[in-house]
Each structure stands twice: as C-alpha cells, then as structure tokens.
Amino acid sequence: MMLIRVGAEVPGWFAKLDKNEDSLLSQEEAGRFFEPMDADGDGVVTTAEGSIYMANRNLERDPKPDSRGRARSLKFADLEGREKTGKGLWVVSIGHSCVVSAIPSTIQVCQANGFPDHTHVMQFFGGGGGAPKAQWERTGDQQDAKPSLETGKIDVMTFGHLVSASGEVVGCELEDYQRWMEFALQHNPEITFLIQDLWPWIDGTDRKADFTTFNLGDYEAWMEKVTRELGMLVDRLNQLYPGRVRVLPVGPAMVELVKMTLAEELPGVDAVLVPPRDDRGRVGLYRDMIHPTPVAAAMQGYIYYSVLYNRNPVEVESGLHPNPEL
16 A cells, blocks of 8 residues: 655645545545545555546546556556566656646557557655655555566656746756666666656645736746756766656647647637636636646647657547547
C-alpha cells in the first residue's frame, strides 16, 4: 500500500471527506465510493488510491475505453510473472497530480494502437511529494519505482517536473534527477528518460482559480521561463547521459490549446476554465488553478504516445475523445 503521510499535500475533495484529518478515508468517510477507491482492499483509502481512482473516473466520463477495458497503471507486485513480448515498452513513471492524469490515457492510446503489451508502473504522490527528490526518499510499501527498476526490464523512466505558481522549482534539481538516473542505469544500461514539464498555473488562492485576472501575456511568459530553465537542465543531464533525456512538452501544448480556446478555434471546448460545480455540460481545459480536465489529459496521452513510440498521434485508429473533431 502507498501511504501519504499527514502533512503531504492532498486534493481538496479528499481533505473535505477526511473528517478526522488522518490522511486516510474510512468506509464511513468515503461512502459509496469506498469500495472502488480501495484498490488494494486493505480497508482504508490513501490519497494515492483516491487520486488515481478520480483520474480514471474523469477519463471514463469522456474518452471511450479501449478493447482491454479501463486503463490502469500497475504496481511493482503486478510485474511478477510478466514477460516482455516486444509488443510494448515497460515504463516507470513517478510524479504528482499533473502527471497521474496522463498515465491512464497513455496506457489506453498505446495499448489500442499497436502496442497491446505496453506496461506502465506509476508511483504517484500529491504536490511536492511527487517530485523526484521526495520520491527518492520513500521506502517500503511507498516505493514501487525502485524495485521495478531493479528488475532490469524497464525501458523508459518518466518524471514530473514540478514548479510552483511563483515559478520556483520544487524538488527537481539536477542532483534529484541524477540519483534516479544513476540507479536506473545500474540495472538497465539502455534505459532512457523523459521529463514531463508543467503547464502554467491559473491565478487564484486555495485551489480556487480566478479567471477574471487571466492575462495571456503573463501566461505565455511563465511557460517560456519554465521551458527555458527545463531545457538548460535537460542539456546538463544529456552531457552526463548523452542522448538519454528528452522532454514531454505538455506545457507548450496546453498553451496552444488555451490560445485556440480563446480564439474559439477548439471544437467542443467552451472555456479555458470550467469549475466542476459549474460545468453544466460545458467543457474546459482546467478544473481549478492547475489540474486538467479529460480534454487536457487526452492531450497528455497523445504526447506520451508520440514521444515513447515515435508515432504521429494524428494517425491513431482508436482515439481518446468521443468528439472526432476535437
């Protein structure tokens, strides 16, 4: 079981249900959602279990499922008895809540478009707990990434770069990536690495976005700064590990979706931000200051698919969204 300790950042919806503030949900607290959230059946729901359930649930409301059913990331224990077939990469992803949204859609599009045995282990923790530094320090049943890498079967490791709303890097310095890369290369000298960047934050406080203050120039400038700084970091990593480190550019892609939405050029999308309580059938790109809707999560899946397999997602036979135009 992965356990988020008290004090780690938790989703707002989780905190509201967590009446006794122990960073776990009991059956009484979670109600009818308890059974589907309690993935390991141990009688409590962790923030990781809850967030993964919600990510999958949000995707299921929108993109059509593939022939293999609901896309689900794996744990280290799930790798036991599996053998590589050549029909899909083995990937380990560590990250925060803006990475976990990408993984179900990545699995879905990869498995439905030529790579049926794509295998994906996810180690997720919210906020700064999902950054490479904090993920490295996890032990015991909180750690799925290290034992998966120790099998020597992992082809690609992905990370979630984390930057605060003010533009400060959180737990993602050069040495934080180096520790993981050195460890991974010990067990598979051929492994490669992908770093997912982060799209800009929307202005607001306490997770509540305020779109009335939105300024496209400031939004683009934030992304340009993050792209430039991450680019320099990746260049330094490639000096240490030549040709092994690439970027998953979901941030610049989100900027393009925002610009198209503002110009009313994105079919089926009504606004940049549609708060969940106000959706009333409307479709947005953000659901709060930072977290994506299924539209943006589908975009993430296509980018992962493209970078992992060097394929053009425009040509996929089985897509992630029911609106063909979108």
